[in-house]
Amino acid sequence: MAREPAGEEAPTRREYVKYGGAVVGSGLLAGCAEQSATETPTGTEPDTEAPTASKTETETATPDDGYSVSLAPAGEVSFEEVPEEVFTILGHHADMLVALGRGDDINAVHAPEYHQSLYEKFLHHLEGVSVDWEGLYSSWPPTKEKLYELDSDVHVADPAKVATADGWDDDDVREVADTVAPWVGNTLSGTHEQPPTGWRDRYEYYTLWEIFAEIARLFRATDRYEALAAVRESLRERIATDLPPESERPTAALVLFAAEEEKAWGYKLNHPGYYAAHTRPMGVTDALAEAVGEGYGDDGRNVTLDYETLLEADPDVLLVLGPMTGYFDLGEIRSRLADHEVASELTAVETGRVYAQGARRQGPILELFQTEMTAKQLYPDQFGEWPGYVDGEPYPEIPAEERLFDRERVADVIRGDL
Known part of the structure; x- marks a missing residue:
């Protein structure tokens, strides 16, 4: 300047x-x-x-x-x-x-x-x-x-x-x-x-x-x-309108795995605050709250988990932080879980519902993508199948008719073409 x-x-x-x-x-x-x-x-x-x-x-x-x-x-x-x-x-x-x-x-x-x-x-x-x-x-x-x-x-x-x-x-x-x-x-x-x-x-x-x-x-x-x-309001309305009944929703957990140790950190899916802005609207049961107690993370912090505690929670869907940053490898995490005597018994591991997430400290751009991503990972029948994330690659390509928000509109706005 x-x-x-x-x-x-x-x-x-x-x-x-x-x-x-x-x-x-x-x-x-x-x-x-x-x-x-x-x-x-x-x-x-x-x-x-x-x-x-x-x-x-x-x-x-x-x-x-x-x-x-x-x-x-x-x-x-x-x-x-x-x-x-x-x-x-x-x-x-x-x-x-x-x-x-x-x-x-x-x-x-x-x-x-x-x-x-x-x-x-x-x-x-x-x-x-x-x-x-x-x-x-x-x-x-x-x-x-x-x-x-x-x-x-x-x-x-x-x-x-x-x-x-x-x-x-x-x-x-x-x-x-x-x-x-x-x-x-x-x-x-x-x-x-x-x-x-x-x-x-x-x-x-x-x-x-x-x-x-x-x-x-x-x-x-x-x-x-x-x-x-x-754009965001349209996305949120779509999610709220098409959510299945509570009885048909999966349980889920949001975790970050240690690079090598058999340890993970769990985060609340429905906690107040913008860290959970993309998961709270999904209306899922937080499996960790059932296993660890509803009060976990009430100070805004995570809870340290071992594989035994994670198995006690046994989420239907495991949302994994880190792989999209390039500092963690989703394929390696999946293999490690599948090869572990305890972790291999997780329902999410057995059914292949272990998915990559981006980050909790999200702004408006990241929230739009993560809301779409999480909706597809949790509710493929309602919002379309999640195509999967390939380590090192960009956010996966989704056919235009299956996207939950308009990328072209977002890009135009950021560039100043209103």
């Missing part, structure tokens, strides 16, 4: 953006110090339709007037111009930037090679949409020195999450907001994780698409948000 020459008396673009952050930065932690550790944040995450993107009056302001966005925990942040250089950490925020046509503006993301290997599998099916994140700063945990060096226009990241990183405290978070660029992001809504002490009275939980709506306002791209939200 072009910078104003040094010594210029008129306010620079950097000063405009930084001023917006300073307005809220000095009050970022106000009123939090007295907060009890037992208090919980406000807000809920109902499974309802995505919000409209016209709720803030500032959205209609002209660029010369400036505008503001508001997203807990940072609160209201003002901008004079649309940010151009963008710092991100986790995949859901990076996904939103890609969806808004701003993927090339990202200057940092956690594990960039991992995220690129994952997103290439899905973006393969969106003509004219790609990412190139190789060599970007791997931003978790971030260092304050690197944030000064990057000199971003906005940090699309959750300041409450950053405050928990090694080497950071609340004063560091406020300093970066005041002197580099503001924070605009929300991460703990992924599993409704309890915010750290000092942030609980200002934290709110949102759906993925509520966060996306505000990020779209940040980049003055609510038209793209609304177009993508319409």
Whole structure:
């Protein structure tokens, strides 16, 4: 992004953006110090339709007037111009930037090679949409020195999450907001994780698409948000309409297997938060909840499993995280399970219903694909047969008449062809 020459008396673009952050930065932690550790944040995450993107009056302001966005925990942040250089950490925020046509503006993301290997599998099916994140700063945990060096226009990241990183405290978070660029992001809504002490009275939980709506306002791209939200709403209506009766639904489990050990981690399919945004609408029985107890993962975390516990759960369908990233091999996982004395008795292994999943930290693009994928894996009679995932290959090709959402429309919107 072009910078104003040094010594210029008129306010620079950097000063405009930084001023917006300073307005809220000095009050970022106000009123939090007295907060009890037992208090919980406000807000809920109902499974309802995505919000409209016209709720803030500032959205209609002209660029010369400036505008503001508001997203807990940072609160209201003002901008004079649309940010151009963008710092991100986790995949859901990076996904939103890609969806808004701003993927090339990202200057940092956690594990960039991992995220690129994952997103290439899905973006393969969106003509004219790609990412190139190789060599970007791997931003978790971030260092304050690197944030000064990057000199971003906005940090699309959750300041409450950053405050928990090694080497950071609340004063560091406020300093970066005041002197580099503001924070605009929300991460703990992924599993409704309890915010750290000092942030609980200002934290709110949102759906993925509520966060996306505000990020779209940040980049003055609510038209793209609304177009993508319409695609998502059509997909969700299709799923809800065609689900079979509860008595005919399979049981399922979502797991991540260790690379070599006979160990796995299980994740709730129906837990609040956007991590389960693609599985919660499927209405399946979480087999792990039956075996481990309904309270597992209520802190938003996983449960460690051995093969004996997994067999006790014995899901009809086993959804496996990791293979689509290129860091795990689905064929190797299937062979390992089939060759194991205990794991081979799993119903999902015996019937061949062990399927690849993408990732839990999903943004709007990944949610669309994962919702379609999971619907086909669980309910082939209703939504069409899942063609299977081949290790190292893109998300499989699905005939146009069997797709659950319009790829061409999504690609057009991301490219700005509305």
